[in-house]
Amino acid sequence: MTALLRLDAATVRFGDHTALHPTTLQIQSGERLMLLGANGSGKTTLLRVLHGLQLFEGRRLLADQVLRQAMVAQRPFLLSLSVWHNVVLALWLAGVPRGQRPERARQALARVGLTDMAQRPARVLSGGQQQRLALARAWGLQPQLLFLDEPTANLDPGAKREVEALIEAFAAEGMTLVMSTHNLGQAKRLGTRVLYLEAGKVLADLSPQAFFNGPLPQEAQLFLKGELPWS
């Protein structure tokens, strides 16, 4: 396996508050890294650092200068345009040549099962369809590395399953995933590696097998048992 991205002592402070303590991390090609931890433990901050959206102290090193990456947020940011134009605009912003955009958008919408919705306003889609549109936009960029921030958090069980199946299929195509989730079953099903964060520190970095079968640091054990006040 090849390291796609490396963080070297990345630290994020918001005023007096340290949201991410010095974190050194390598992401290997083909990994499906699951970020677990209570609210406020630093999962989104770490994702934003990894994606290059968050200023931080330390270094972020790419193995390949042309690494293609995309991020899908918990609540997709959709423009008041058609489903089709949301995808085409994302392709334009990412620098995909004009001549390639229509075919790429068509394939992306087909990939997530939204072909029939292409001309609908994006804002009228259901929550699950909106998240599939966000996945289509990301898939259209053909990322090697896909960041997902609680992508199924607000979805009903059916939509959750659909979105999870798409994420699984993207990974099977060779996309490397880094995903935060509060859904332990999902982390078990999708992950090849689990990072447990607490108060901005990575307390465990283990295979799902090792993480879910212990032994773990006490905080992580409590989190898993659901005994912490916020879980």
Ligand SMILES: Nc1ncnc2c1ncn2[C@@H]1O[C@H](COP(=O)(O)OP(=O)(O)OP(=O)(O)O)[C@@H](O)[C@H]1O
């Ligand atoms: N822009 C910001 N300004 C100030 N504090 C922030 C900012 N962004 C995050 N924080 C703080 O940093 C800490 C980590 O937040 P973060 O959103 O990374 O946690 P999280 O694990 O993703 O939480 P959740 O599960 O609720 O999404 C929290 O204490 C949060 O309040």
